[in-house]
Amino acid sequence: MLQQIIHELQAIPPHKLPLLYDLIHHFRLGLTPTPQPRTPGLLSGTLSNAFFDPLPETELQQWE
Structure with a gap:
């Protein structure tokens, strides 16, 4: 699974990386x-x- 994530990260344009970092963080x-x-x-x-x-007495009895 980690390799799949790394593969996807490599396809992200550099100018979008700060947005991705904020999301992950x-x-x-x-x-x-x-x-x-x-x-x-x-x-x-x-x-x-x-x-x-x-x-009222009825409410007090509920706490016992």
Whole structure:
């Protein structure tokens, strides 16, 4: 398979090679997940008063 790829690469005009490089490079980067740095902090916005209301008993039982 590698030989087939190399054969195909040899037929690509030199002025198209930067485009092909970008395609291969971004494809390869997508194969290995890169961890995203976490930025701890508070969420922006406000909570309504309903956030602090107790949950109904039926919903609490679903968590048990």
